[in-house]
Amino acid sequence: GNSVTQMEGPVTLSEEAFLTINCTYTATGYPSLFWYVQYPGEGLQLLLKATKADDKGSNKGFEATYRKETTSFHLEKGSVQVSDSAVYFCALSPISSGSARQLTFGSGTQLTVLP
Amino acid sequence: DARVTQTPRHKVTEMGQEVTMRCQPILGHNTVFWYRQTMMQGLELLAYFRNRAPLDDSGMPKDRFSAEMPDATLATLKIQPSEPRDSAVYFCASGLPTTGANQPQHFGDGTRLSIL
Numbered sequence: 001g002n003s004v005t006q007m008e009g010p011v012t013l014s015e016e017a018f019l020t021i022n023c024t025y026t027a028t029g030y031p032s033l034f035w036y037v038q039y040p041g042e043g044l045q046l047l048l049k050a051t052k053a054d055d056k057g058s059n060k061g062f063e064a065t066y067r068k069e070t071t072s073f074h075l076e077k078g079s080v081q082v083s084d085s086a087v088y089f090c091a092l093s094p095i096s097s098g099s100a101r102q103l104t105f106g107s108g109t110q111l112t113v114l115p
Numbered sequence: 116d117a118r119v120t121q122t123p124r125h126k127v128t129e130m131g132q133e134v135t136m137r138c139q140p141i142l143g144h145n146t147v148f149w150y151r152q153t154m155m156q157g158l159e160l161l162a163y164f165r166n167r168a169p170l171d172d173s174g175m176p177k178d179r180f181s182a183e184m185p186d187a188t189l190a191t192l193k194i195q196p197s198e199p200r201d202s203a204v205y206f207c208a209s210g211l212p213t214t215g216a217n218q219p220q221h222f223g224d225g226t227r228l229s230i231l
Contacts, residue, residue: 034219036222041224042225043121043208043222043224044206044208045222046219046220049219089158102148102163102171103220105157108157
């Protein structure tokens with residue numbers, strides 16, 4: 001079956017530090033990969049996505065590259081801000097040509113950025 | 116921006132009571148998902164619908180939970196009778212019907228349920 005393994009948290013960084021949150025997956029074929037972010041008291045929001053090997057998703061300074069050879073989709077940001085403090089979820093969706101499909105989520109990584 | 120709307124945002128009730136949570140998906144979305152989030156289990160998919168028909172509800176305890184879509188603008192999740200272990204945040208998400216690369220799901224802000 002499909003699974004997503006995320007780096008365990010919590011992660012605490014100082015402002016302007018470099019961020020990496022590791023994510024690896026197990027799936028058949030070429031799933032689509034996503035990073036979602038959850039701010040306190042809110043639902044999950046899509047941060048970025050990649051739908052095929054070597055694609056790079058990017059948004060708000062965050063990036064992640066779909067690596068088929070290592071089955072990974074690590075999230076990176078060069079300089080984090082206090083406002084980036086949230087829980088980050090890696091997720092995959094099985095290959096499809098249709099509409100939104102069932103997601104398999106990682107366990108989430110709590111990030112706290114200190115001023 | 117269009118949003119998924121969930122009501123109520125918070126619900127506190129006593130064990131044994133019926134609980135109904137509602138979700139208004141984004142207009143035009145044909146796929147609706149219900150998730151439960153707890154500290155211990157993380158995010159669990161309870162059920163999902165496409166074009167109002169249930170496609171998978173294997174994650175849902177059948178004896179007490181039920182999910183329906185009376186129409187395209189309303190999805191409901193009911194618990195009867197409720198138990199303290201049902202305390203969690205319940206999220207609804209909806210998705211686009213377009214073909215091509217997988218479309219992301221759009222989440223509501225959740226219903227925080229506490230069963231005393």
